[in-house]
Amino acid sequence: MSGGEEGNGGHGNIIGGAAQVWGGVVQTGDVYGDIHTHVSPPAAPVTPVPAPRQLPPAVRHFTDREGDLAALGRLLSRRVGLIVVSGQAGVGKSSLVNRWLRRIGDDFPDGQLYADLRGHDLADAARPGEILGRFLRSLYSGPVPADTAEQSALWRSLTSGMRLAILLDNACTAAQARPLLPGSDESLVVVTGRRRLSGLGIDGAVFHTLDVMPPDAAEELLSRAVGRERVADDPAAAREVVSLCAGLPLAVCVASARLAARPRQPLRALAEALARPDDRLAVLAVEGEAAVRGALDESYRVLPAPAARLYRLLGQLPTPDLDSRLAAAAGALTLDEADGLLDVLVESHLLQDLGEDRYRFHDLIRLHARQRGVGNERDEALRRSADWYVAAATTAERLITPAQSTLERADERRPDPEAPFTDEPGALTWLDRHRANLMAVLRASAERQWSTLTWQLVDAMWPLFLRLRPYDLWIEAHELGLAAARCAGHAEAERQMLNSGAIGLSAARRTDEAITWYAASRDAARAAGDRRDEGQALLGLGAVHYETGRLTEAVPYLEEAISLWEDVGYPRGTGLARTVLGEIAMASGELTSAVRHFESAYAILMAVRDAHDAARALAFLGRARARSGETEGMEQLRLALGTFERSGAVHWQARTLEMLGQSAQDAGDLEAAREHYQRALPLSTTVSVDDARRVSARLDSLSGG
Structure with a gap:
């Protein structure tokens, strides 16, 4: 694993010690009179993304509910921005709201968002952070904070002024839904739940209660599903079926599916089956849920x-x-x-x-x-699924980041089917699509204390964290993986979790925690006598000190890492450490020293066939040479950019384009600089807010100059 692989982002001005500030600063002793500052507003780092359309597929046989649809329309005409639709289980809340939001979709051009809050089961209810992360990634191409409070603040800022329609389905409490409310009075939020959720009244909510379908509407729904002729053959039985379904659309649909699967069965047979006492329909009147259960039982019994x-x-x-x-x-x-x-x-x-x-x-x-x-079906199904996810994610890891795939899979199983991808882009797309499932399986595995499986799954998900940077999931996963590795007594896995997790903490700007994790990894490696892992932790400590502007504190860690790795014969590590030393020298204006470090790093990394990190060293070498006035520098930057474009390394494409822009600007070619910055900006927003702000500022400086 290559700690510090992603290099340095933008930094604030250093005031003293570890303090950092951004923007306009006045540092003085006594002040007499007023201080006036004139600061341009920061450029927005977000690039447009397609308006999301996340509503579930429309129900095919939606019937009646025109009165409820009209009531919701009246609320909208009063500019109500938060509506709670409540009612008993299976009454059709989700279908109704979905239908209505589709009707009025043109009124909300910025998109439609959907989240199932899973409030039917408190133990399984979705956490606000889980949904916020998903919503932010739908609207926002930059990195998502790891902390829920920061996510909520970014969500409110991002949605300010937007016209969104948001369906929060199956909420269990007001507290679950409240952090998901947007920061715009122009948006519409509809929350559905089996409870009234009256606590949302303090947020300005109005409430609409959805009742069961009237008998004629329920019969119409049954007729559409099974055919009018069949209902006409025995209207009394049809009315009995509808009555036993308690007017719940879900129950009617499931009963209809059973009838549709048996075209020769009369409706009377289904009515009699639903009425049997041993089907628990004797409690039909209790909130109607027994009707759903009874209908589902019947459908289940006839399955092959x-x-x-x-x-x-x-x-x-x-x-x-x-x-x-x-x-x-x-x-x-x-x-x-x-x-x-x-x-x-x-x-x-x-x-x-x-x-x-x-x-x-x-x-x-x-x-x-x-x-x-x-029997044991619950654990058996979960275990087989978790084994498959470990195997598939490991395949993705070996395609995307083979240098990370060093830990053995002693308990690795290879269940069928094989992973559905064969190249890097396909593997990364698969990881992205399955991120919610991977995290759900990871949490469930950790709860069951399947320790080896848990840390292996976290380790296999590394490309997801490194390339797509969902910081909240990155940190949560490594906290679970670290506990699992310790529980399993796997010292090497413990150090891997500490190092990989520390990179995520550092990227999320939780630098003090990152240093703590790296230090723990270093101490564990020393205790185990693993000098290569000790060097890895030292590289991480050096990188995180550099990334927070503590340049002089970073150097001893890096030099110690190089010394250890030279002793144990790990040249790739020395190449990575020399790259960071070169960055420090360049940041300090010591260009001759920087060139020497980058040349050494490039030669080493090329020799070990690490094309990605060699290209990083080459890009920095080109920038250092360009700053020194050497024309060769621009060509080296272009060569590095070509490598990153071929590999799909978006972050490093952006970084290299920015360095090309700086070099062109230094040479007085402002048009070329502007072109490079304009190409870098949309790429940088997908990875780092700081990078995007920095590139925006460079563009603004060209306009001003």
Whole structure:
């Protein structure tokens, strides 16, 4: 693993010790009179992203509810920005709001956001930080803070003035929804829940209660699903089925699916089945939930045995959604077998098909499937799924960051199917798409104290953290991984978690914690007599001190790391450390020393065939030479840029373009400088707010000059 691999970002002015400030500063003794400052507002670091359209697929047989739709429309005309739609389970809250928001989508041009808060089960309820991270990444191309309070502040700032429609589905408490409210009076938030959530009244919410469907509307829904002729053959039985479903749309839909699967079965047979006492429908009047359970029981009973087994197993998974490969892993099935059984579950209305090989349970159906589990199915399904995620993520890691993939997988299993990617871009796309599932499986594995599996999964997810930089997930995962490695007694994994986690802490500007983690890794390596790992921790300590502007404190750590690595024969490490020493020399204006360090680092890294880090050293070498007036520097910068473009290293593309712009500006070629900065700006916003602000300031300086 290459600690400090991502190099240095922008820094504040150093006042003294570790203090840092940004913007206009007055440092003086006594002040008499007024002080007037004139500071231009900072340039926004965010580049436009496509307006999100996240609402779930519309319900096909949506029926009636025109009165409720009109009521919601009246609330909107009063410029109400927060609406709570509540009602009992299965009454159709989500379908109603989804339908309404789709109708009025043109009124909210900045997009539609959706989050399932999973409030049906307090133990599984979504945390505000989980949803905030997802929302921010939908609207914002920069890095997301790790701290929930910082996420909430960024969310309010980012959404100020925007016109968004947001559906917060299945909330359990007002406190769960409150941090997700945007910072704009022009946006609309609709919260659904089984509870009234009256606490949101202090936030200006108005409340709409959704009742069950009237009998005629429920019969219309049944007719649309199973056919009017079939209902007309026995209208009394149809009315009885609707009555036993208690007017709940979910129950009617599930009962309809059962009938549709049996075209020759009369409605009377279903009415009699629903009315049996042993189906627990004797308690039908209690909030209507028994109707849903009874209807689901009936649908479950008629599933083929393999589909019923997969239904139970998938209900045990903690993942927000799933795909055919995850289903195959959970059920120990081939991919073809899983595809066929998923089709059965979708046709039975027990699983939602979201398209593009993505599926999701309705919350009540997930609970039903989980309750049907027998024996050890819960842990078996989770363990097989976790094993598959470790194997797939390890494959991605070996494609994207092979230098990181050094820890053995002693307990590694290779369950089918194989990972669905064969190259770096495909592997990174897969990690991004599955990040929520990976984290859900990681948390569940940690809860069960599957220690080896837990730290292995964190280690395998390294490319996700390094390339996409979800700082909140990065830090949480490594906290879990560190505890797991210690529990497993795996000293090398413990040091890996400390080093990898410290990089995330440093990138999230939690530098004091990063130093603590690096120091713990150094001490553990010394105790184990592992000089290579000790050097890794020392490199990290040097890098984090440099990145916080403590240049003189950084050098001894780096020199000690080089000495250790030269003794044990680890040239790649010495190349990385010399790159940071070169950065320090260049920051101090010692260009001759910087060139010497970068030349040495480049030669070493090329010799060990580390193309990425060699290109980093080459870029810095080019910049140092350009600052010294050597024309060769610009060509070296262009060569480095070409390497980063071919590998898809967006952060280093931005950094190199910025260095090209600086070098052109130094040479007086302002048009070339402007072109380089303009190319760097949209790239830098995807990685670092500080970098984006710095590049924006460079562009502004050209306009002003």
